Amino acid sequence: MIVKRVLILVAVLGLCFVAVPRPAFAAPVEDEGANCPIGQGTVAADSRLPDPFTRIDGTRITSRSDWRCRRAEIKDQAERYVYGEKPARPASVTGTVSRTGITVNVAEGGRSASFSAGVDLPAGTGPFPAVVVIGGFGADTAAIKAAGAAVITYDPLAVGREGTPRTNKQGAFYSLYGASSSTGILLAWAWGVSRIIDVLEQSGGTVLRADATGVTGCSRYGKGAFVTGAFDQRIALTMPVESGSGGTPIFRGIPGENGAQPLSSAYGEQPWLGDAFGSYTGNPAGLPIDTHSVVGMIAPRGLFIMDNPHIAWLAARSSSVAALGGAEVYRALGAPEAISYWSDVSDGTHCATRSEWRAPLQQSIQRFLVGTGSAPGVFRISSRAAGNLAEWRTWQTPTLTAGTSSPTPSVPPSASPSPSPSPSSPGAGGCAATVSVNQWNGGFVATVRVAAGGAAIGGWTVSVTLPGGAAVTSTWNATASGTGGAVGFTNVAWNGAVPAGGATEFGFQGTGSGSGLTPSCAAR
Incomplete structure (x- = not known):
């Protein structure tokens, strides 16, 4: 009897030892607002940034719990006007996870496709949090691993190929949803990351933790990282790098930012953005949303935006406005430290590994993925490309009443606005x-x-x-x-x-x- 009790106690202690609590920064599902009703109404053209706190029907949210369905409205508008539709999880998603790689197999409506990703583990026994590196370059993978996270190397071109016409898109996403799908390849890439997370969830978490996933990428892959984090709430940390037009910079600001890649160029260079966006490349003021609201879609999860002010083509000034505008959503949700922005860098080389970013990057990983320490919560805006939110908004940030926005990260009391x-x-x-x-x-x-x-x-x-x-x-x-x-x-x-x-x-x-x-x- 004594031996039996000891064995039971050991088993219980063992379970307690291996159990890893879900971080407060990731949601348990891809889209928490999937059951929200979408408001109806016409949004008038406006040269200023739309109010992220005002619903489509013209009423303003008043509590943090209201944000779930307001975010669903923003997501719907982002799909309709900017990126195209991101389909829900396919009928069948299977795959494998090993210490060196991940395989993904998807099937829907009689069609199927497969793709894979590499895995590079840090020191230790695991299971590990992981950062998906879209495109495989421009990320400080050594710093990511040193912070305790694995690196998942994801080839987005296997899911949404570049160099194809809009009428004949290629890759795993389009094998399921059709070559003439109006969804741009940024959202196709995001869909692929979501399917990787599906497989991680099925794997049992013996190698990688599905509840502690981040995403990063530079340049066009920075655009993809930004969209990926916005559209999957299971991602605890989003880290776009030098994403440029079609990424974090506000669409309304790009036409007036000297040297920035024009919206027509970003739309035409590759089918990154959804087909519907073609109607707004010369009239971004007609859009009912802008990227500050897409930043808000990530709130209150971790976000670290890295920009390069030395290359005008990247529109860092308009990106800083998006970050400042999105930070108002973070502030209203009681999570001001969960967003960081840094463009104050000395090296102007595109997609370089920068020493200025290493510490806040590792702090972000440790806070939002590992679950230790505190978020960097820093804005370092270069004087070369400093945007001014006051020029772009007529709305004020509301004080939202008590009520839990889901998920709500724990933020130190000193971080309260x-x-x-x-x-x-x-x-x-x-x-x-x-x-x-x-x-x-x-x-x-x-x-x-x-x-x-x-x-x-x-x-x-x-x-x-x-x-x-x-x-x-x-x-x-x-x-x-x-x-x-x-x-x-x-x-x-x-x-x-x-x-x-x-x-x-x-x-x-x-x-x-x-x-x-x-x-x-x-x-x-």
Whole structure:
């Protein structure tokens, strides 16, 4: 009897030892909003970024739990207008997982296809989290493995081939869904990663953990990584690198960004984007969404966007706007540290392995895939390509009521967004200022709204006292006097005149803490 009890105890302890809890950063299913009703309505053309918090029917979400179905609306619009449809899991998905490779076999409606991927394990016994490297280049695989994650080398061209006309697309995806499918190959590549995760789930997790998967890629494969992370909520960490037009940069910003690859070129170079996007290459303002909302589709899961400001073709300025706009969704969902953006790099070589990214990349892997440490939560925007969200939005970020957005990562209390202080009354001819802060470890971005009272003003100055150790590193839509302590921000030529009851915005990036900022405004 004693021996039996000991064996039972050993068995229980063994089970406890090998059980690995699901990270809070990945959802258990590919699409949590699959059963959400999709609103109906017509979205008017708008040169500014659409409000990610406003439903198609014109109502605004009010709680974090509302985001699940609002995200489903954004996903539907992204498929309809930008990428094409991503079909649900095929009727049959089978395969194998070994310490060196993965095979995937899919079948649907009498059609079948197969593809494979390589596996490179880090030191240790496993099972391991893994990062899918789309295309096999531009990723710091040594840093990924050193952080404790395996590398899955995925050839996307086996699933969606480049160099084919839109009417005769090729690859495993199109073998199932037809060569004339209107879905672009970016979403076909994303579909392929989802099928790899299906096989990982079936494998029992003896080699690789299906609940701790990341994705990365550079250039065109960075576009694919971005879309992959947006469309599969089982992916805990998304890391697009230098993705360029058709990737993270806002579509509305690309026509005005000098030297950026035109949308018509990105659409025509390869069938990356869905066929429907062809109607918007000359009119991105007609789109009901933009990439800041696609960034929001990833929230609150881990996201680290890496950009190269030295190559104008890559549209890093428009990408920074997408990151700043998407960060507002992260902030509203209570996960501001889960998104990072870094374009402040010295080496301009396309898809180079960069020392500046190594530490935040490994922090991201350890936090979102391994489950240790804290997220980097950093925005390092190069002055060469600094976008200004205030120029692109008319909406403000709501304070969403308590209610759990699913999945919700655990974020340290210090990462909570700073509340916006109540403005003082501007009076008949004065002005008032309010601030919202997106804070991360070691830095912040502040957006300041300047509102006129009952009479128009011809100019303004906003005074802000920064906490000890904080410093301003860059400013947009204003001129700063000083970098620390008491700092004054004065309007630039084009935004000094504010009509009665009107408002304008400026912003600044800083190091240190941005908590407790209380701006005061003086009209001139």
